Amino acid sequence: MATVKASAAVSHVGRIRSNNQDSGYAGRRLFMVADGMGGHAGGDVASAIATRRIAEADVDYGNTAEAGASLEGALIAANRQLAATVADHSELTGMGTTVSALLLVGDRVVISHIGDSRIYLLRSGELSQISTDHTFVQRLVDAGRITAEEAMVHPRRSVLMRVLGDVEVSPEIDAMVLDTRSGDRWMLCSDGLSGVVSFDEIHELMSADAGAKQVADRLVKASLDGGAPDNVTVVVLDIGEPPAPATPPLVVGSAAAPLAFGQPSEQARPRGIRLTTFRPHPVQETHFEPDSADYFDEIIEEDARRRRRRHWTWGFWIVLLIAAIVAAFALGYQWTQTRYYVGESNGRVAIFQGIQQDLGPISLHELHTETDLDVAELRTYDQQRVGQTISAGSFSEASRIVQRLEDSVE
Incomplete structure (x- = not known):
C-alpha cells in the first residue's frame, strides 16, 4: 500500500x-x-x-x-x-x-x-x-x-x-x-x-x-x-x-x-499593474x-498562416542566399581587378588587368596596355615566360617587368 x-x-x-x-x-x-x-x-x-x-x-x-x-x-x-x-x-x-x-x-x-x-x-x-x-x-x-x-x-x-x-x-x-x-x-x-x-x-x-x-x-x-x-x-x-x-x-x-461576492471585495479590486x-x-x-465550427475554421486559418510563414521564411532565405552570392561575386571580381599580369597581345608584350582565368562566359581580365615590344625579339626563356603570363601585384610592378624585358633585348 x-x-x-x-x-x-x-x-x-x-x-x-x-x-x-x-x-x-x-x-x-x-x-x-x-x-x-x-x-x-x-x-x-x-x-x-x-x-x-x-x-x-x-x-x-x-x-x-x-x-x-x-x-x-x-x-x-x-x-x-x-x-x-x-x-x-x-x-x-x-x-x-x-x-x-x-x-x-x-x-x-x-x-x-x-x-x-x-x-x-x-x-x-x-x-x-x-x-x-x-x-x-x-x-x-x-x-x-x-x-x-x-x-x-x-x-x-x-x-x-x-x-x-x-x-x-x-x-x-x-x-x-x-x-x-x-x-x-x-x-x-x-x-x-x-x-x-x-x-x-x-x-x-x-x-x-x-x-x-x-x-x-x-x-x-x-x-x-x-x-x-x-x-x-x-x-x-x-x-x-x-x-x-x-x-x-x-x-x-x-x-x-x-468567499466574498455580491460586491467586489477589496482583495479582488484592481490595484494597478505591477510591471x-x-x-x-x-x-x-x-x-x-x-x-463549434470556429474550431475547424481556425484549423484552416492556422494551416494558411503556416503556409504563409513557410513561404515568407523560404523567400527570405532564398533572397538572402542570392544576395550573399551576388555580394561574394562582386567582392571577388573587385579583388581580381586589383591584379595584373604580363602576356601577349597581337604578337606584342602587353599588360592585362585582372587574372588569367575566366568564370564561364565572364572574363576576369582585360587588355590594359599593349607595348611596341615584339615577343619574337625576346630571348627564348622570356618568350616562354610571357607566353605563360607573368603575374604582378600592381600596374607599377607589371610596368617594371615590361621594362626588364625591354632591357634584356637591348
Whole structure:
C-alpha cells in the first residue's frame, strides 16, 4: 500500500495579477489544483467553491471504482454549485475553473481532470505529463497544425474548451486510474507554472534531492523568475516511507480566504499593474469557448498562416542566399581587378588587368596596355615566360617587368 511520505501546496499571485484566482489543496489522500477564470468578476470564487466542494471527497475508499465515482461526482456537484451561484449572483456570469485532482487509494491513484491545469509524475528520474490540456491550442498540437513551442505563444493560447462553471450542465471530465509506488513524486500545477517554465526545467527541479515543500517553493520561484504573468499554484506529493504524520489539510490560494461576492471585495479590486522586466508575453484572460465550427475554421486559418510563414521564411532565405552570392561575386571580381599580369597581345608584350582565368562566359581580365615590344625579339626563356603570363601585384610592378624585358633585348 502506497503511503504519503510528504506533501506541500504553495500558491502565489504572480508578478502581474492583482488577485489570486488559483486554489490548491493538499489533504490526507486527496490533492488538487483549481485555476479560476472570469477575471475579477469571479475566477477566485469559482476555484474556491470547486476546491471546497471537491475536498469533501478526501476520505478513505474500499477500491478505485468507489473512489473514482466519488471524485467525479464531486466535480459534477461542484459544477452544479457554480451554476447555482451564478443564478443567484448574475455579476459572476461566465466564471469557471479548471480542476486537476488526484486521490490516493491503496497503491493506485484515481485522477479527475478538466481544463489546462496539469498533473506530472516523476518516476525513476523520468518525468511524464499525465494530464492533457483541454485547450484550443492543444487541439491544434494534437492535429499536427502547430508545435508545442508555437502553442506557448499562440494568440488563442488562453482559450479553454472544457471547464467547470455555468457554461455546461454536464462537462466532460477526464478520468483515469494509475499505479503508484514508493519513490514516485507527483506534481499538480496551474498553467502559471507550465505556461512559463519549460518541461526540462520542471524535470530538473522535481528531480532535486529535496523535500516536497522545498521543491514546490523552487517551482513557484522559477515561474516568478520567468515573469509569472499569471497566478501560480503547485502541489507536490511524495510517495514512500515513513508516512507523513497526520496533519490538517493544507488549503492555499483563494480557497484559503473567505468567499466574498455580491460586491467586489477589496482583495479582488484592481490595484494597478505591477510591471516586470521579465514578462515573457502579453497577459491574456483565460476564457471558455465551447466546441463549434470556429474550431475547424481556425484549423484552416492556422494551416494558411503556416503556409504563409513557410513561404515568407523560404523567400527570405532564398533572397538572402542570392544576395550573399551576388555580394561574394562582386567582392571577388573587385579583388581580381586589383591584379595584373604580363602576356601577349597581337604578337606584342602587353599588360592585362585582372587574372588569367575566366568564370564561364565572364572574363576576369582585360587588355590594359599593349607595348611596341615584339615577343619574337625576346630571348627564348622570356618568350616562354610571357607566353605563360607573368603575374604582378600592381600596374607599377607589371610596368617594371615590361621594362626588364625591354632591357634584356637591348
